[in-house]
Amino acid sequence: MxxxxxxxxxxxxxxxxxxxxxxxxxxxxxxxxxxxxxxxxxxxxxxxxxxxxxxxxxxxxxxxxxxxxxxxxxxxxxxxxxxxxxxVQFLQQMQNTEATVEEETFLRLSRAVERLSEKRKMIIRLTIEEGKSYQEIADIMQISKNTVKNQLIKAKQHLRNTVDFSVA
Missing domain, CATH: 1.10.1740 (Rna Polymerase Sigma Factor; Chain: A)
Structure with missing residues (x-):
């Protein structure tokens, strides 16, 4: 060789x-x-x-x-x-970031819900937390089903306008 x-x-x-x-x-x-x-x-x-x-x-x-x-x-x-x-470190960081963003968004949303009128706050909670239908909420609150629907629409619209859902 x-x-x-x-x-x-x-x-x-x-x-x-x-x-x-x-x-x-x-x-x-x-x-x-x-x-x-x-x-x-x-x-x-x-x-x-x-x-x-x-x-x-x-x-x-x-x-x-x-x-x-x-x-x-x-x-x-x-x-x-x-x-x-x-x-793996990047994925963990992304998961941590996503969790932090979710927590921050949830806190902002919770604070905004607390600032709603008592009627809208109750409609939001009964709809989202308890999964009640418009009719069930109307019966509980002794208001019309249409009022429930309108108040829920206005509450959601108010939340969209007041809560910053963008990633910080």
Whole structure:
């Protein structure tokens, strides 16, 4: 293999053919992803080809190849772990932000409901919290069903106009 450093393509092709499949098998056992393993083996051989004048192939060529493969696989796995950690942290931050926004919106809405007239406040609570129908509310409050409907529309309209639902 001493001819590798002088640019003999045939020797390098033989080297590639000899170690390609074992290299893919080795990396697939680490990565559990054959396609990525194939890409990495090709990357290692490409780097070897580009740096062949600087490499010493005399002693332990097989050890050099498999050490290079192991290193590239571990670098890849570290990057995957780092990317996954960043993704998880981002999702947690988004969930925390969403929860905070929901809490703030709920508080603003609750305060606005408290400022409604007693009649509208009661209609809102009976409709939303207790799930009562217009007729049930009318019976409870001893008002017409149409009054319930109109008061609910006005209450919702007032809440839309007074509560800022935009994300802060």
């Amino acid at each position: 001493e001819h590798l450093t002088t640019g003999h393509d045939e020797e390098f092709r033989q080297l590639y053919q000899k170690y390609y499949r074992p290299g893919v098998h080795f990396l697939t056992s680490i990565l559990k992803d054959k396609e990525e393993a194939e890409n990495m083996v090709q990357d290692v051989f490409l780097k070897m080809w580009l740096r062949k004048e600087k490499l010493n192939f005399d002693a332990h060529l097989q050890a050099y190849i498999f050490t290079s493969l192991k290193n590239i696989a571990f670098d890849y796995l570290k990057k995957l772990a780092k990317d996954e950690l960043a993704r």
